[in-house]
Amino acid sequence: MTSHRLNEPADADTTPDLKQQREEIAATVQALAAKADVKGRVKTATATKAEQLQHNRAAVAGAAVGFFALFAIVFQLRRSRRKGKE
Secondary structure, eight states: OOOOOSSSSSTTTTTTHHHHHHHHHHHHHHHHHHOOHHHHHHHHHHHHHHHHHHHHHHHHHHHHHHHHHHHHHHHHHHHHHHHHHH
16 A cells, blocks of 8 residues: 655646636635525525516506507597498
8 A cells, every 4th residue: 555645646647736626616615605695696586576577567568558559549440430420
């Protein structure tokens, strides 16, 4: 059995690069921190839903205006046809 010191890699080809390991650990820590930040996630979700609601509200308002305009046109056409028949 051979003994290796902790600071000396057993084989340079099989040992991952220290810089790469640090980057992977940093990414993992950031992901865990983001997942643990419940308050931040709730704020983000709330802002997203509020934006969707505003968008939907504008779409519904536009559809309502279009519907009432169409209704007014149809009403005027029917009214003018009735006056023509009398």
